[in-house]
Amino acid sequence: MRFERKVAVLSEGCAANFGDGEEIGERFAREGFSVQFEMPSETPDAIVLNACTVKGITSATKLAKKIRSQFKDVPVWVTGCATEDLKRSLSKLFPDFCFGPKDAHKNESAFQEFANKLSLQQSSGFEIPDLQSHAGIGIVNIEEGCLDACSYCSTRLVKGVLKSAIPETIVRRVQRKVDAGAKEIFLTGQDTSCYGFDLKTNLAELLQRIIVHVPGDYKIRLGMGNPRHVLHYIDALLETFEDEHLYKFVHIPVQSGSDKILKAMNRRHTHKEYLQIAEAFKTRFPDMTLGTDIIVAFPGETREDFEESVRLVKETRPSICNITRFVPREGTPAFALKNGVLKEERYARSAELSQVFQQIALENNSSFIGKEERVTVEKIGLRAGTTIARDSGYRPVALQGNFPIGQTLDVKIRDAETFALIAEPLA
Numbered sequence: 001m002r003f004e005r006k007v008a009v010l011s012e013g014c015a016a017n018f019g020d021g022e023e024i025g026e027r028f029a030r031e032g033f034s035v036q037f038e039m040p041s042e043t044p045d046a047i048v049l050n051a052c053t054v055k056g057i058t059s060a061t062k063l064a065k066k067i068r069s070q071f072k073d074v075p076v077w078v079t080g081c082a083t084e085d086l087k088r089s090l091s092k093l094f095p096d097f098c099f100g101p102k103d104a105h106k107n108e109s110a111f112q113e114f115a116n117k118l119s120l121q122q123s124s125g126f127e128i129p130d131l132q133s134h135a136g137i138g139i140v141n142i143e144e145g146c147l148d149a150c151s152y153c154s155t156r157l158v159k160g161v162l163k164s165a166i167p168e169t170i171v172r173r174v175q176r177k178v179d180a181g182a183k184e185i186f187l188t189g190q191d192t193s194c195y196g197f198d199l200k201t202n203l204a205e206l207l208q209r210i211i212v213h214v215p216g217d218y219k220i221r222l223g224m225g226n227p228r229h230v231l232h233y234i235d236a237l238l239e240t241f242e243d244e245h246l247y248k249f250v251h252i253p254v255q256s257g258s259d260k261i262l263k264a265m266n267r268r269h270t271h272k273e274y275l276q277i278a279e280a281f282k283t284r285f286p287d288m289t290l291g292t293d294i295i296v297a298f299p300g301e302t303r304e305d306f307e308e309s310v311r312l313v314k315e316t317r318p319s320i321c322n323i324t325r326f327v328p329r330e331g332t333p334a335f336a337l338k339n340g341v342l343k344e345e346r347y348a349r350s351a352e353l354s355q356v357f358q359q360i361a362l363e364n365n366s367s368f369i370g371k372e373e374r375v376t377v378e379k380i381g382l383r384a385g386t387t388i389a390r391d392s393g394y395r396p397v398a399l400q401g402n403f404p405i406g407q408t409l410d411v412k413i414r415d416a417e418t419f420a421l422i423a424e425p426l427a
Contacts, residue, residue: 004032005031005032005033005034005045005046005118006033006034006035006036006040006042006044006045006046007025007028007033007034007035007036007044007045007046007047007048008035008036008037008038008039008040008044008046008047008048009021009022009024009025009028009035009036009037009047009048009050010037010038010039010047010048010049010050010063010067011037011050011052011080012050012051012052012059012060012063012080013051013052013054013080013081014052014054014188014223014224015139015186015188015223016141016144016188016189016190016223017050017052017080017081018050018134018139019139019140019141019186019188020050020079020080020105020141021037021048021050021080022037022139023105023106023141024048024050024079024104024105025037026105027105027111028046028048031115033045033046039066039067039070040071043071043074044071044074045074045075045118046074046075046076046077046114046118047067047071047074047075047076047077048076048077048078048079048104049063049064049067049076049077049078049079049080050079050080051063051078051079051080051081051082051086052080052081053081053082053083053085053086053154053155053158053329054081054153054154054155055324055327056327056329057083057085057086057089060082060086060090061086061089061090061093064076064078064090064093064094064097065093068093068094075096075098075114075117075118076094076096076097076098077097077098077099077100077104077114078090078097078098078099078100079099079100079101079102079104080102080104081102081154081155081158081159082099082102082158083154083157083158083329083330083331084330084331085330085331087099098113098114098117100113100114102144102158102159102160103144134379135379135405136181136182136183136184136377136378136379136405136406137182137183137184137185137186137378138173138174138176138177138178138180138182138184138185138186138218139186139188140170140173140174140177140185140186140187140188141165141188141189142164142165142170142187142188142189142192142195142206143162143163143164143165143189143190143191143192143194143195143196144159144160144162144163144189144190145159145160145161145162145163145190145191146159146161146162146190146191146194146226147161147162147191147194147197147229148191148226148266148267148268149266150255150265150266150267151264151265151266151332151333151334151337152265152295152298152326152328152329152332152334153329153332154329154330154331154332155190156190157331157332159190162191162194162197162198163198164195164196164197164198164199164201166199167196167199167201167205167206167209170187170206170210171209171210171213171214174210174214175213175214178214178216178218181406182218183217183218183219183376183405183406183408184218184219184220184221184376184378184390185210185218185219185220185221186221186223187206187207187220187221187222187223188223188224189223191224191225191226191229192222192223192224192225193225193226193227193229193230193252194225194226194229197229202232202233202236203222203225203233203237204233204236204237204239204240205233205236207220207222207237207240207243207246208240210245211240211243211245217408218245219245219246219247219376219390220245220246220247221247221249221394222246222247222249222250222251223251224251224252224253224293225250225251225252226252226253226267226269227252227253227254227269227273227274227277228267228268228269228273230252230277231273231276231277234277234280238280238281238284241281241284241285247289247390247392247393247394248285248287248288248289248392248393248394249288249289249291249393249394250277250281250288250289250290250291251291251292251293251320252274252277252278252290252291252292253292253293253294253322254269254271254274254292254293254294254312255267255293255294255295256271256294256295256298256301256305256308256309257271257294257305257308257309257310257311257312257313258271258301258304258305258306258308258309259271260300260305261298261300261301261305264298264299264300264337265295265298265334266333271308271312274292274312274316275312275315275316278290278316278318279316282316287368287392287393288393289319289320289393289394289395290316290317290318290319290320291318291319291320291321291322292313292316292318292320292321292322293321293322293323293324294309294313294321294322294323294324294353295324295325295326296309296323296324296325296326296346296349296350296353297325297326297340297341297345297346297349297350298326298334298341299326299334299337299338299339299340299341300337300339301341306349306353309353310352310353310356313353313356313357313360314356314360317360317363317364318357318360318361319360319361319364319365319393319395320361321353321357321361323350323353323354323357324350325346325347325349325350326341326346358418361418361419362416362417362418365395365416365417365418365419365420365421366416368395368413368416368421369413369414369415369416370412370413370414371412371413372410372411372412372413372426373391373392373397373410373411373412373413373421373423374391374392374408374409374410374411375389375390375391375397375399375408375409375410375411375423376389376390376406376407376408377389377399377403377404377405377406377407377408377409378390378396378405379405380402381398381399383398385400385401385402386398386399386400386401387399387401387402387403388420389403389409389411389423391421395420395421396419396420396421397411397413397420397421397422397423398417398420398421398422398423399411399423399424399425400424401425409425409426410425410426411423411424411425411426412424412426
C-alpha cells in the first residue's frame with residue numbers, strides 16, 4: 001500500500017486523549033494518509049494537535065509554538081480538550097489554525113471542513129490499519145464525559161455528560177488490538193468508574209465480557225475512576241480482578257482528605273468512602289498498586305484540612321499519588337472562589353505532601369526486594385541501555401539490557417527506587 005500524504009497526530013495528557021488520537025489517526029488512514037504519533041522529522045501534509053488543558057493551557061500552547069516554529073505553513077487542526085481560553089490564545093498567535101470539536105474523530109462534518117483545507121478527494125477506500133501510538137499497547141476508550149460537576153474541573157466543560165461506548169464495540173476493538181500484537185490493553189476514559197450507567201450496565205460487567213470473549217496473552221490496565229461510582233458494584237469488581245488478565249492496579253482519585261474541602265470541590269464522596277475502596281482492594285490483593293490524585297491548596301483549605309490529606313496518604317499508602325497545586329480554570333465555579341491560599345504556602349504544602357508520599361512509595365517498592373516476579377516488557381528505558389517492564393501490579397520494573405516489547409520473562413527484584421523496581425532476569 002502506498003501512502004502519498006502524511007499526517008502527524010500529536011496527543012498530550014491522559015491515556016484517553018491518546019486513545020482519541022489513535023482514532024483520529026484511523027480516520028485519516030481511511031483517506032490514504034500515513035499516520036505518525038510523534039513530532040515529524042520531515043514536513044507532513046497536516047498536523048493534529050490533540051490538546052490537554054486539565055492543568056492549564058501552557059503545555060498545549062508550548063506544543064503549538066513548537067509545531068509552528070518547525071513547520072511554518074503546514075495546516076494545523078486543534079482538537080481534544082481544547083477549552084475556550086486555549087482557543088482564544090492560539091487564535092491570536094496563529095490565526096490560520098483550524099479548531100475542531102472534542103469528538104473530531106467521529107464528527108464527519110468537522111473532518112470534512114478540515115479536509116477541504118487539504119484539497120482531499122473522496123475516500124479511496126483504504127484498508128484501516130490498527131494504529132498504536134505506543135508500541136505493544138492497545139488504548140481503548142470505553143466512555144467520554146462524566147456524571148460529576150467538580151467545581152475546579154475544566155475537562156467536563158469540553159467533554160460533557162457521560163456517553164458510554166457499546167460493550168460489543170469495545171470488545172471488538174480490544175480483539176483488534178490483541179490480534180495486532182498488543183500485550184497491554186488500556187481501558188480508559190474521563191471516568192471509567194461510571195462506564196455503562198447510561199446503558200444499564202457497569203464496568204465490572206464490561207470487564208467480564210472482555211475476559212470471556214477475547215482470549216489471548218494480554219493484560220488489562222484500568223483507567224481512572226471516581227470513588228462514588230465504584231461503590232455501586234465493588235463486590236463484582238473485586239471478583240473480576242481475580243482474573244489474571246487484569247493488572248492488580250486501580251487509580252481512584254480522592255483529591256482531598258478533608259470532607260469540608262471535598263464538599264467545596266463538589267466531589268460528592270467522602271474520604272471514608274475512598275478509604276473503604278482502598279481497604280477492600282488491599283485486603284483482597286495485598287500486593288496491588290493503589291494510585292490516587294490530590295489537589296493541595298484548594299481555596300479555603302486550612303492547615304488542618306491539609307493535614308487530613310497527609311493522614312489519608314499515610315493510612316492508605318498509595319504507590320502512585322499525583323499531587324497538584326490548585327489552579328483556577330476559567331469557566332469553572334472554583335475560578336471565582338475567594339480564600340485563596342498564599343503562594344508560599346501552596347508550594348510548601350505540595351512539597352511536604354510529596355515528601356511524605358515519596359517515602360511511602362519507596363517503602364512500598366522496597367518490600368519487593370528479593371522477590372521473583374513475572375513481568376511484561378513495555379518500552380525502552382530513559383536511561384541508556386535499560387528496558388522498562390511491568391509486573392502484575394503494573395509497577396515499572398527496570399532491566400539492564402534490551403528486550404523485545406511484549407516479551408514476558410521471570411525476574412528477581414534486587415533493588416528499589418521511589419518510582420520503580422530494579423530487577424535482573426532469571427537464568
